[in-house]
Amino acid sequence: MRLMTTGKAALLAGAMALVGSAMWGGPAKSEEIIINMAAPDWPPTRIMQDMANASYKAPSGNDVKLVIDFIPWPDYYTRLAASLTSGEEKYQMAVSDSQWLGANIEGGYYMKINEFIDADPGLQAVFEDLHPNLVASYSTYPHRTENYYGFPQMPDVLVVYYRQDLFCHEGEMAAFKEKYGYDLPCSPEEHNEVHWGQVADFGEFFRRGTGDSLGGETLNDDFYGIAYQAGKGYDFSSMQINGFIWQHGGSIWDETMEPEGQALGVVNSDVAVQAFEHYLSLTEHMPPVVQTGTMDIFKVDELFREGKVAWIIQWIGFGESAIAPELSKVHDKVNFARMPGLLVDGEIVRWSNIGGQPFVLTTWNSDTVIKEALDFCKWWLSTPVQHEFASRGGQSGLQSVYTTPEYMEYRPWNHAFGPSLDWQRDVWHIPEFFELLVQQQEEFDKAITGQISAKEALDNIAVFQDELLRDVGRIE
Numbered sequence: 001m002r003l004m005t006t007g008k009a010a011l012l013a014g015a016m017a018l019v020g021s022a023m024w025g026g027p028a029k030s031e032e033i034i035i036n037m038a039a040p041d042w043p044p045t046r047i048m049q050d051m052a053n054a055s056y057k058a059p060s061g062n063d064v065k066l067v068i069d070f071i072p073w074p075d076y077y078t079r080l081a082a083s084l085t086s087g088e089e090k091y092q093m094a095v096s097d098s099q100w101l102g103a104n105i106e107g108g109y110y111m112k113i114n115e116f117i118d119a120d121p122g123l124q125a126v127f128e129d130l131h132p133n134l135v136a137s138y139s140t141y142p143h144r145t146e147n148y149y150g151f152p153q154m155p156d157v158l159v160v161y162y163r164q165d166l167f168c169h170e171g172e173m174a175a176f177k178e179k180y181g182y183d184l185p186c187s188p189e190e191h192n193e194v195h196w197g198q199v200a201d202f203g204e205f206f207r208r209g210t211g212d213s214l215g216g217e218t219l220n221d222d223f224y225g226i227a228y229q230a231g232k233g234y235d236f237s238s239m240q241i242n243g244f245i246w247q248h249g250g251s252i253w254d255e256t257m258e259p260e261g262q263a264l265g266v267v268n269s270d271v272a273v274q275a276f277e278h279y280l281s282l283t284e285h286m287p288p289v290v291q292t293g294t295m296d297i298f299k300v301d302e303l304f305r306e307g308k309v310a311w312i313i314q315w316i317g318f319g320e321s322a323i324a325p326e327l328s329k330v331h332d333k334v335n336f337a338r339m340p341g342l343l344v345d346g347e348i349v350r351w352s353n354i355g356g357q358p359f360v361l362t363t364w365n366s367d368t369v370i371k372e373a374l375d376f377c378k379w380w381l382s383t384p385v386q387h388e389f390a391s392r393g394g395q396s397g398l399q400s401v402y403t404t405p406e407y408m409e410y411r412p413w414n415h416a417f418g419p420s421l422d423w424q425r426d427v428w429h430i431p432e433f434f435e436l437l438v439q440q441q442e443e444f445d446k447a448i449t450g451q452i453s454a455k456e457a458l459d460n461i462a463v464f465q466d467e468l469l470r471d472v473g474r475i476e
Contacts, residue, residue, distance in 0.1 A: 030060075030061045030062045030063055031063065031368070032063045033062050033063065033064045033369060033372045034065050034067055035064065035065070035066050035067065035369065035372065035373055035376065036067050036069065036090060036091050036093070037068045037091060037092065037093040037094060037095065037359065038071060038076075038080050038083065038090075038093075038095065039068045039069065039094070039153075040073045040076045040095060041070035041072050041073065042073065043317070043320050043321075043393060044153070044317055044393075044394050045068060045070065045095060045153070046070070047389060047393065048066075048068070048153070048380070048389070048394075049066065051389065052376075053066075056376065058372055058375055058376075059375055060371070060372065060375065062368075064372050064376065066376065069091070074234075077097070077234070080094060080096075080100075081100075081104075084107065084362075089362070091362055092361065092362055092365050092369050092373060093359055093373055094110075094360055094362065095153050095154075095357045095358070095359045096110070096150065096357060096359065096360050098137045098138055098150075098357070098358065098426055098427075098429060099426075099427055099428065099429060099433045099434075099437070101140075101141045101149060101150065101360075102141055102429045102433065103430075103431040103434070104360075105141050106431045109362055109363060110150075110361070110362065111360070111361040111362060111363045111365070111370075112147060112148065112149055113148050113149060113150075113361065113374075114146075114147065116370075117148060120374070123374070123377075123378060126151070126377075126378065126398075129398045130152065130381075130397045130398060130399070131155075131397050131421045133422070134354075134424075135148075137424065138150045138151070138152050138155075138356070138357070142255070143255050143256055143426070143429045149358075149360055150358030150360045151358055151359055151377045151381060152356065152357075152381070152397040153358060154356050154357055155356040155397040155421075156316050156317045156354070156355035156356030156357075156395060157315070157316055157352065157354065157356075157417060157420040157421065158240070158243070158313050158314065158315060158316075158353075158355065159313070159314070159316055159319075159336055159337065159338060159339055159413055159416045159417075159420065160191060160311065160336060160337040160338065160340070160416075161304055161311070161313075161319070161322055161334055161335075162310065162312075162334070162336070162337065163311070163330060164186070164333060164335040165330075165333040166206065166214065166310050167184055168187075169215045169216065171215075175205075179205065182198075184205075185198075188335055188336060188415060188416075191335075191337030191338070192338045193348070194337070195340050195341060195342065195348050196278065196282075196341070197343060199226060199340055200285070202226055202310065203225035203282060203286070203311075205225060206224070206225035206310040206311070207224055207285060208222070208223040209223075221308070222287075222308075223309075224286055224287045224303075224309050224310070225285045225286075225309070225310050225311060226285050226286060226309065226310070226312065227286045227290070227303055227304070227309045227312045228240050228282075228286075228300065228312060228314075229295065229297055229300060229313070230295040230448050231295050231297070232293040232441055232442065232448075233441070234296075234437075234441070235427070235441070236296040237441060237444045237445065237448060238427065238437065238441060239353045239355065239427075240313065241276060241279050241444060242352075242353040242425070243339075243353055244275040244279045244342075245271075245272050245275040246351035246352075247341055247342040247349045247350070247351050248271050248274055248275035248278070248342060249271050250266075250269055250271040250272035250275050251266050251267075251269075252266075252267060252428075253266060253428070253465055253469065255428050255430050258469075258474045259473065259474060259475055260476065262466070263462050263465035263466040264462050264466045265462070266462070267461055268458035268461065268462035273454050276447065276458060280447060280448065280454055283448065287303055287308060287309065289303075290448065291448075291450070292449065293448055297314065297318065300312050300313075301314060301318045301321060301322070304328075304330065305321060305322060305327060305328040305329060305330065307330050315355050316395055317355070317395075319336065319393065319411060319412075319413050322334050323412070334412075336413035336415075337416055338416040338420055339420065351423050351425055352420065352423055352425070353424075353425060353426065353427060354425065356395070361374075381398065383400055383401055387401055387404075387406070387407070390402075390407055390410045390411070390414070393410075395417055399418075402414070402417055403418060430474065432469070432474075436465060436468065439461065439464045439465075440461050440465075443457040443461050
């Protein structure tokens with residue numbers, strides 16, 4: 001009886017479809033929908049474009065194409081900001097640094113997505129699966145509220161890249177043990193337990209000059225122990241210095257505490273000065289380019305790939321270049337570990353400034369484009385697609401992906417990613433972030449290049465931030 005009933009229903013449905021076709025001129029035709037997205041030009045966004053071209057099929061049946069405008073990183077903020085503020089409405093989506101959320105939300109350019117999340121169990125499942133620190137940094141404005149604007153496109157954290165051939169070289173290990181009284185870490189598991197005191201030893205030990213022996217070979221050039229971000233441009237030094245400040249127990253100005261949160265006495269507290277001095281003390285073990293204020297992420301990447309440094313801190317997003325034979329002289333000599341932290345009462349405190357980017361929808365899209373863009377986001381953040389992205393060198397913020405055994409096998413740095421997420425914080429999201437950042441970077445650079453002390457730099461920063469934030473009503 002059930003089969004007969006089902007059959008009748010099917011026949012009736014078929015008849016109604018024919019009638020509908022006769023009345024309305026056949027089934028609805030699919031539309032071609034172009035989603036223009038602004039994105040920085042680097043491997044994670046190139047991979048996304050390739051994957052979308054190869055396999056994305058819109059659930060609606062429409063012919064949806066993702067067209068990415070790849071913009072070089074050094075120009076990305078200014079070119080995206082110029083487009084958004086010009087009124088040209090060129091982009092339907094954009095990959096955005098989290099710092100830009102406030103400026104572009106208050107400017108009316110980024111679309112709030114709460115109503116769509118509330119109405120869509122699929123989107124709700126995505127947000128439940130994401131690490132909460134990613135949601136807080138990439139999605140929320142005001143920061144850490146329940147107002148959502150973004151989806152993770154490429155989550156990123158700072159990790160260690162190290163020359164395994166040197167750290168595991170028997171002769172170097174024996175010499176290190178004799179000099180410092182403890183074992184030179186070799187395996188990633190051993191490097192995961194490294195603290196800053198040991199990093200200073202690495203820097204001193206691996207500094208060699210032309211003609212010296214290193215790893216059983218004679219050097220043709222100077223070699224250095226360590227390197228990390230110390231560049232004046234954009235946010236390069238801030239991303240590393242913030243981690244030192246948080247690890248030491250200090251703070252940057254905290255937007256979640258406005259209007260009570262202060263800059264004076266916080267940004268330039270004694271503990272913050274101590275943290276910045278710690279950061280500066282390690283630069284003496286770095287290549288001399290650090291003294292010019294140009295040790296940005298690109299220079300750190302280049303120095304390591306050229307075989308000039310034993311140990312660096314770098315974003316996971318640059319890992320592909322380090323292991324690519326056509327790009328890296330040390331591609332077969334490198335391994336990866338978690339970023340070190342400050343040893344406090346026997347425990348390693350690992351706070352760090354999160355990297356990576358969300359992507360967002362702009363506010364001028366039609367209902368059709370909004371639906372298609374959201375469907376694309378759900379596809380991108382689906383488990384199979386995130387596994388594929390990770391297998392090609394990207395990162396996934398989905399806990400159901402980055403905790404799996406297969407994820408750990410995709411790339412040699414993946415073991416460091418998930419545990420690092422628990423220690424991520426973020427810099428400011430407010431519209432005034434750029435003014436704060438530019439002045440802070442300039443003061444940090446003066447200290448890095450030896451023009452002023454750590455205390456003078458932080459005092460100058462605190463005064464500037466206090467005046468600016470009072471003027472706009474963020475400090476009472």
